[in-house]
Amino acid sequence: MPGVAGRSGRRPKPTAQxxxxxxxxxxxxxKDEPDFSLVTNxxxxxxxxxxxxxVWKMIVPELLRAKVLALTDLHNVEAFCTAYGNWRLAQESVEAHGIVVSGATGGPVKNPALTAAKEAMSQMVxxxxxxxxxxxxxxxxxGGNKQKSTNEFAALLSS
Structure with a gap:
């Protein structure tokens, strides 16, 4: 966020990274970075x-498999899935009524569902x-399932 003290610039990398x-x-x-409990199911x-x-049933198993879903992340999953649901509803409205609809005065106006779809898509991103x-x-x-690469020749050096 530009201009906000302590929050400007690039986001810091996680300590593990x-x-x-x-x-x-x-x-x-x-060394004092919080380590939240991973969700298992x-x-x-x-x-x-x-x-x-x-969508929840599609993405949560993948996040669990990668061991990157912490208990503190569940609200982000809920928000993503809700935004997806809203986006689909808005898209269905656009498909049913078209891009242009009749306004209050009877003239053509942009379908408000297009704005709702755009906002939902932004939230999904x-x-x-x-x-x-x-x-x-x-x-x-x-992720928690990433294994450190091992050097095949490290054992030769230690013997």
């Missing part, structure tokens, strides 16, 4: 709209990025 990269900046790593909330629940659901953000996430 810096450590795996060999701490290229040679700065002191944050969770069903969609009952209040989720049908399409949102379907935001929350999906936080969860690593797009290729660019996936490269920034360190």
């Amino acid at each position: 810096k450590a795996l990269a060999g701490n290229p900046g040679k700065r002191k790593l944050n 969770v069903d969609p909330p009952e209040w989720l709209e049908r399409r949102a629940a379907e 935001t929350f999906g990025s936080m969860l690593g659901l797009d290729p660019a953000s996936r490269t920034r996430i360190i």
Whole structure:
């Protein structure tokens, strides 16, 4: 966020990511970074709209498999899935009524569902990025199932 003290500029990398990269900046790593409990299984909330629940059932198993879904991330999953459901509803309205509809005075106006769809899509991008659901953000996430690469010749050096 530009102009906000302490929040401007590039987002910091997680400590685990810096450590795996060999701490290229040679700065002191944050040893007190919170380590939240990973979720092992969770069903969609009952209040989720049908399409949102379907997306939940598709993405949550993937996040669990990658061991990147912490208990503190569930609200982001809910927000992503809700935004998806809203986007689908808005798109259905656009398909049913078209891009242009009759306004209050009877003249043609842009279908308000287009604005709702755009806002929902923006929310999906935001929350999906936080969860690593797009290729660019996936490269920034360190999952619990990633194994450190081992050097095949390390054993020769230690003997």
